Each structure stands twice: as C-alpha cells, then as structure tokens.
Amino acid sequence: MGHKFSLVLSRQITDDESAVLQEAGFSDATFVTDSLPTNADVAVTKIDFDDAAAPSLAEAIESALETVKKVPDLTVPGLTVPAVPQAPADDSRVVVGEVVEGSAVEKASERKAPAKKRGTKKAAAADEA
Secondary structure, three states: OOEEEEEEOOOOOOHHHHHHHHHHHHOOOEEEEEEEOOEEEEEEEEEEEEEOOOOOHHHHHHHHHHHHOOOOOOOOOEEEOOOOOOOOOOHHHOOOOOOOOOOHHHHHHHOOOOOOOOOHHHHHHHHHO
C-alpha cells in the first residue's frame, strides 16, 4: 500500500502539459477533470496518487508539488489526504499485572491536605492583635 493523496490544480491542463507531468514522475497518477472546490464553474485537473516509492507521505507530497512547478503558470490550490487507519494493536506488548492492596486513589485520599500559607501582611496583623 502506498501513500494516497490528491492534488487539485489551478486549471485544466492540456495533453502536452499532462505528458510533461507524466514524464517528470506522474506516470502512475490518475488525471481527471474536476471543478474547483471553491467555484464549481471553473474546470480544473485533479491528480490522484498512490505513491509506493516514497519513504513517507510528506516526501511523496513534496515531490508531487515540486513536479507541478515544471509546468509554467500552474499551481496547486487543493490537497486532499484520506484518513489513514491506525495500525492494529500489538498484543505482544501487553503485560499481565497483579492487584496490589490499597490503590493509589485510596492512599492519596488518606493524606492530609497541606496547611494554607498565610500572607505576610495578614500574619503580621494577626501577631500584633
């Protein structure tokens, strides 16, 4: 499983621009025509990635953003990264424990609260009285 994400480009690209991007590293990417999320009347190109070569998602995204710069006057106003499921819990790390008499909560409640410290002015006034 690779690093999945999508880039929304600032405009719809031409076949020649698509070829440039594919030669520059987007050969496994999927190009689709979409609309700008902030304005449905503006046609844009959306590129879907499933990058198995990059060591991390961040590096895959950085590489894609750098590749887009190879086409003049093209920017990336949108990036979508789907939620990644959390890895299943590793049961081998569970340690079996034992019950200890007197819980920490019971011990904490048995301790007395510390006495309140009186301010110096109040203490001096009380000593004078």
